[in-house]
Amino acid sequence: MKSTHFLLFIFSLSFFSLAQDSIFIRRIYDEALLRGHAYENLRQLCKDIGPRLSGSAQAQMAIDWSYTKMNAYHFDRVQKQAITVPHWERGTTETAWYMSKDGQLHKVHLLALGGSVGTNGLMTAEVVEFKTLDALKKAKIAAVENKIVFLNQPMDAAQIQTFKAYGACYAIRGNGAVEAARLGASAVVIRSLGLPQDEHPHTGSMHYETEIPKIPAAAMATADANALSLELEKGKVHFYLEMDCRDFPDAPSYNVMAELKGSKFPNEIITIGGHLDSWDTGEGAHDDGAGVIHCLEALRILKELGYQPTHTIRVVFFMNEENGNQGGQQYAKWVLSNQEKQIAALESDRGGFVPRGFGLDGPDTYLALIQSFEQLLRPYDLHIFEKGYGGVDIGPLKNLYPGIPLFGFVPDSQRYFDYHHAPSDVFENVNKRELELGAAAVASFVYLLDKNI
């Protein structure tokens, strides 16, 4: 064969393959948009089960639902991995208020932070406000001791990437209790990590340190934080707080998973997933109902279309991302102890919004790979193929499998912090079509990854 003929042959092959991929991706989107199961499955998870914090009865319901669902789809090797998770409960009392100078009562919309101790009855103390955690750290003991510390750092609405605005405030929630207790505070209340100025408090994880007293920690709605801050400009404010949340002994739980077995390399595994647990407020619709449904639907679609993957594609519903990441950590250890060859992982944990693309956490060589997908995925409005973050659940694979590429599905982030960890994270706030497009995007990416990695 002459070299020009050979080049033409190679070119035709690659053109043929491109056309074939293009047709298959179109079939994926047709299945997701015309005959999709994603929306109804998310409805079941949100409405028939609801919120599902680690260790709760609903978390167990969700595990049973997932296991049954994966079996009903006749996936390969449907299984549960037994793990141990923290078990914290909000209890039944969660009340806060203050009186303003004009004698008016202000009830505060507030949620205990996950893991917080209770107040042991009604607690009252003067409030002292700090705009940042650093400002608190620099405070004198006398200014803080026996007071309720109010950390009022707003998320920066000017940040286009809302996750960056969230990251910048994360410390007030994660470390606020420790830093306040170090100075003798009796409790800490933070401004919710949410972008809108509204009445929805946003909960989330926090931590304690040994040898530093455990003080109650809660988040108030941004509208309440604004009002309290204004009131503090007028003078002292006494804050009333009662919460009976508490820790229970660690509980048994499960990651739930299933596979499409690889035809060529069955022992090389691509893990895709999200987390099945959610905070105990709202319905965990965007966080992370949407994510597990994206991945479940991706596997269903690939199977439905008769795709026989080269490598084994495994969907994992991780437990306990929100308050411990035991699911992710114990999964990574387990697959390593099983001597599995994990070759890539993808996570969807940024909500069920309209897709924009995928981020890579891993060696640069994989950047060229995912950028080569853009041509095929651009007609579906996917345009982000760049370095980024994978996900909390798949994160532990990174240390145990050096060089493994982790991929994060990137939906549009603008509405995420309207709902994140708030009572408004419900099924009604997920758009059917946006959810379906997310599932199709994940399925298409996993298809291309499996064929080209």
Added chain:
Amino acid sequence: MKSTHFLLFIFSLSFFSLAQDSIFIRRIYDEALLRGHAYENLRQLCKDIGPRLSGSAQAQMAIDWSYTKMNAYHFDRVQKQAITVPHWERGTTETAWYMSKDGQLHKVHLLALGGSVGTNGLMTAEVVEFKTLDALKKAKIAAVENKIVFLNQPMDAAQIQTFKAYGACYAIRGNGAVEAARLGASAVVIRSLGLPQDEHPHTGSMHYETEIPKIPAAAMATADANALSLELEKGKVHFYLEMDCRDFPDAPSYNVMAELKGSKFPNEIITIGGHLDSWDTGEGAHDDGAGVIHCLEALRILKELGYQPTHTIRVVFFMNEENGNQGGQQYAKWVLSNQEKQIAALESDRGGFVPRGFGLDGPDTYLALIQSFEQLLRPYDLHIFEKGYGGVDIGPLKNLYPGIPLFGFVPDSQRYFDYHHAPSDVFENVNKRELELGAAAVASFVYLLDKNI
């Protein structure tokens, strides 16, 4: 100066200009996101005024509100252009139902199409279903005469670009009454042009032709269309319909406009706008409250930041886009008769969703221009800079100003046909941050256009 020095000088200049533009665009976004007026202005338009169909009292309220608002912002040359518009009213009766084989009553969620005649009392007739307008055109008179034609063509959910799915069904709404009446039908009811399968009917414009009888035309909710179609599989269905909508004599109305006067070329005008009128159901929040607010806010931001445009930037709130486009047509004639030099126009009329980019309807030379903006706008998640559609209101400029570039703002389209022309097109379904990002995108684009055209 040596040529290498000269090149370096030019390079530095262009680098300096790029950095300057980058800083100014960042200031635009800060103003929109941190100190924006967009959301409150849209609230006033939707909640203090509400729906505002041409010729209605609310349309006049909206004109007065706009004129007052533009004066309050101290824009240049705030003015109203007197125009004449159609005046149609829905009336107070709009009821439809049928009985199913099992004797159950089915009330149908339905809206008269804009411009339809009434039924002149209660009308009842057998329903005959067609899946497309072409199928109806091929029907025999005997199959249609004295019946109610039911045009049940669903929008194609597999279309990623939802406006294409809309365009493909447009004919059943625009021409359904004419084609049905040609064959002697007594009325036409169409499946709403909406993507979700729900209980919201979507109205919209239709037309009659002289010498063909005017028959009543209405749109039913997609869920009702599905149910009726299933019922028709079981046998004949008698449909009951009463509507007292009707035409009134043409009414006086206005386009409302204001300017930032150009510093170098005050007689060269860039028109930016959307339409102030809306259908009489819902609140015209996305269609096109968001569009007029985008453009109003863009002008406010440019003025607030002290930008002195090279050319005159004029914001126009067009009247009557929905059922006649008299605003757009009479504006184009008026500016030509005033011997104005219109050099470009931009329209926002695709809702207040998260921005994706801009489309060009005009000579290819302008494509390179807008693609040169991408580098600066990419950090704001804007990625569409391609040939496309401008807008209905600015469309008439094209014939009168040959070669003029028309630009259309392109927000994400996935949720648009959930709300378009439906009772659900209300303020609550516009996200504050998405609206603000739209205003900032329009302001940034107009800034770059003014500097580089």
